[in-house]
Amino acid sequence: xxxxxxxxxxxxxxxxxxxxxxxxxxxxxxxxxxxxxxxxxxxxxxxxxxxxxxxxxxxxxxxxxxxxxxxxxxxxxxxxxxxxxxxxxxxxxxxxxxxxxxxxxxxxxxxxxxxxxxxxxxxxxxxxxxxxxxxxxxxxxxxxxxxxxxxxxxxxxxxxxxxxxxxxxxxxxxxxxxxxxxxxxxxxxxxxxxxxxxxxxxxxxxxxxxxxxxxxxxxxxxxxxxxxxxxxxxxxxxxxxxxxxxxxxxxxxxxxxxxxxxxxxx
Amino acid sequence: xxxxxxxxxxxxxxxxxxxxxxxxxxxxxxxxxxxxxxxxxxxxxxxxxxxxxxxxxxxxxxxxxxxxxxxxxxxxxxxxxxxxxxxxxxxxxxxxxxxxxxxxxxxxxxxxxxxxxxxxxxxxxxxxxxxxxxxxxxxxxxxxxxxxxxxxxxxxxxxxxxxxxxxxxxxxxxxxxxxxxxxxxxxxxxxxxxxxxxxxxxxxxxxxxxxxxxxxxxxxxxxxxxxxxxxxxxxxxxxxxxxxxxxxxxxxxxxxxxxxxxxxxxxxxxxxxxxxxxxxxxxxxxxxxxxxxxxxxxxxxxxxxxxxxxxxxxxx
Numbered sequence: 001x002x003x004x005x006x007x008x009x010x011x012x013x014x015x016x017x018x019x020x021x022x023x024x025x026x027x028x029x030x031x032x033x034x035x036x037x038x039x040x041x042x043x044x045x046x047x048x049x050x051x052x053x054x055x056x057x058x059x060x061x062x063x064x065x066x067x068x069x070x071x072x073x074x075x076x077x078x079x080x081x082x083x084x085x086x087x088x089x090x091x092x093x094x095x096x097x098x099x100x101x102x103x104x105x106x107x108x109x110x111x112x113x114x115x116x117x118x119x120x121x122x123x124x125x126x127x128x129x130x131x132x133x134x135x136x137x138x139x140x141x142x143x144x145x146x147x148x149x150x151x152x153x154x155x156x157x158x159x160x161x162x163x164x165x166x167x168x169x170x171x172x173x174x175x176x177x178x179x180x181x182x183x184x185x186x187x188x189x190x191x192x193x194x195x196x197x198x199x200x201x202x203x204x205x206x207x208x209x210x211x212x213x214x215x216x217x218x219x220x221x222x223x224x225x226x227x228x229x230x231x232x233x234x235x236x237x238x239x240x241x242x243x244x245x246x247x248x249x250x251x252x253x254x255x256x257x258x259x260x261x262x263x264x265x266x
Numbered sequence: 267x268x269x270x271x272x273x274x275x276x277x278x279x280x281x282x283x284x285x286x287x288x289x290x291x292x293x294x295x296x297x298x299x300x301x302x303x304x305x306x307x308x309x310x311x312x313x314x315x316x317x318x319x320x321x322x323x324x325x326x327x328x329x330x331x332x333x334x335x336x337x338x339x340x341x342x343x344x345x346x347x348x349x350x351x352x353x354x355x356x357x358x359x360x361x362x363x364x365x366x367x368x369x370x371x372x373x374x375x376x377x378x379x380x381x382x383x384x385x386x387x388x389x390x391x392x393x394x395x396x397x398x399x400x401x402x403x404x405x406x407x408x409x410x411x412x413x414x415x416x417x418x419x420x421x422x423x424x425x426x427x428x429x430x431x432x433x434x435x436x437x438x439x440x441x442x443x444x445x446x447x448x449x450x451x452x453x454x455x456x457x458x459x460x461x462x463x464x465x466x467x468x469x470x471x472x473x474x475x476x477x478x479x480x481x482x483x484x485x486x487x488x489x490x491x492x493x494x495x496x497x498x499x500x501x502x503x504x505x506x507x508x509x510x511x512x513x514x515x516x517x518x519x520x521x522x523x524x525x526x527x528x529x530x531x532x533x534x535x536x537x538x539x540x541x542x543x544x545x546x547x548x549x550x551x552x553x554x555x556x557x558x559x560x561x562x563x564x565x566x567x568x569x570x571x572x573x574x575x576x577x578x579x580x581x582x
Contacts, residue, residue: 189278215282218577
């Protein structure tokens with residue numbers, strides 16, 4: 001409920017920021033007046049009509065996904081792309097409604113301002129949302145399975161970055177000496193799995209114990225918990241894996257290092 | 267004489283088979299492991315099985331089904347590994363609480379012993395501790411057990427899980443303790459509640475004689491997936507055990523295969539596989555696998571896996 005409310009608020013405020021950034025572009029181009037040559041009302045009406053379409057484009061880029069970091073270049077690229085589509089939709093909409101084109105500079109202003117405003121708003125809102133989602137009791141309590149160098153790093157990153165997936169417990173197949181990792185209690189071995197999952201866990205991240213992946217996955221499916229697997233469990237530690245598809249069948253791919261441009265073609 | 271079986275462990279190495287089941291209740295070739303022990307103990311010897319509250323109902327249900335009147339289930343009131351009294355601690359508490367002044371046949375509930383307890387008990391000498399020992403023939407493997415240094419049947423030394431074993435003769439979790447050494451056990455348990463094997467070292471230190479009963483029949487400490495599969499291969503042999511209501515249609519099988527009650531297997535290749543009750547296996551290739559009850563597999567190949575209860579793997 002908390003997550004849905006926050007997400008709804010985010011979507012609504014995004015619409016407002018989009019329309020607001022178009023208003024800002026208008027006044028920046030026209031000046032702080034309501035021009036009679038280029039009236040504000042039809043302009044802002046088209047921006048308002050365009051905004052839900054733009055939002056749909058943005059949603060399809062999974063910018064609002066729980067696992068997406070708003071500060072990543074990838075996310076910025078998606079916002080730029082959505083804003084460009086939004087600007088194009090706006091120009092088309094204006095032409096279809098009023099049979100007119102107008103200042104190309106205004107479109108450029110609208111593109112830049114909407115991109116920057118949306119990105120800044122996303123950075124701010126996602127921080128606020130993360131704080132709200134992690135407040136006790138956390139909305140997405142996450143179980144970490146396996147105590148390894150990688151899992152220690154992951155827990156530290158999730159906590160430092162206030163990730164919505166809040167580690168609340170750690171289990172290890174063979175047991176470990178630590179009583180906690182970065183403040184997260186180590187609850188014991190996998191024989192505690194049922195008990196821990198019964199405490200409302202929403203996500204499980206497997207960080208070791210490869211031989212138990214089927215059983216962890218099975219437990220997650222039975223309890224409708226999201227299962228995640230660190231590539232390091234498979235021995236992939238160089239951050240160069242990709243999930244691809246071969247004739248529709250997903251495969252995890254690690255290719256030889258080569259020219260970065262080849263990424264687009266291989 | 268009174269038999270006391272330690273069955274309070276949480277058996278984390280056999281997870282997930284032991285997720286909802288005590289290790290001594292794991293079926294081995296279709297029979298709960300503990301049943302092999304209890305049915306071989308002479309009828310006139312009362313048996314106390316010590317377990318923990320988590321497995322209380324399962325043991326009570328088993329005891330009722332087993333139907334031997336002088337079996338008592340003793341519940342150690344703990345819910346997790348870190349609250350346990352310890353195996354020796356539990357034994358000492360039982361001796362104290364139940365005011366035991368008989369000789370005690372002390373057994374660990376997760377062992378399969380192929381020898382006859384009649385023969386073991388017949389080898390006992392008056393007022394002398396007797397332990398059953400087995401030559402596992404591998405010094406590396408011996409590191410995981412209590413090793414016994416013996417001269418003939420006389421035990422001269424005992425080392426619990428030594429880093430560098432001097433012998434491949436290991437303690438098999440079956441011992442006969444005369445009532446005269448019970449105070450030493452209780453005393454030792456105060457400092458070392460987890461170390462059952464340590465009590466033998468203590469007895470030797472106090473000048474108490476220990477004899478060993480060496481046997482060549484099969485013995486398994488069912489502590490891991492590999493040990494469970496090995497024990498199954500030994501007991502089942504190159505055949506299939508089909509329990510009531512189970513079926514094996516249009517399938518091939520190699521090695522030891524156990525199909526639990528009401529499990530259905532069709533169109534599959536099975537090699538050294540144990541399938542617990544109420545499973546459905548269709549069009550699968552399984553090798554060295556143990557499937558807990560209620561699993562459903564369709565169109566899957568698996569090797570060397572233990573699957574938890576209710577696992578569903580269906581190829582889309």
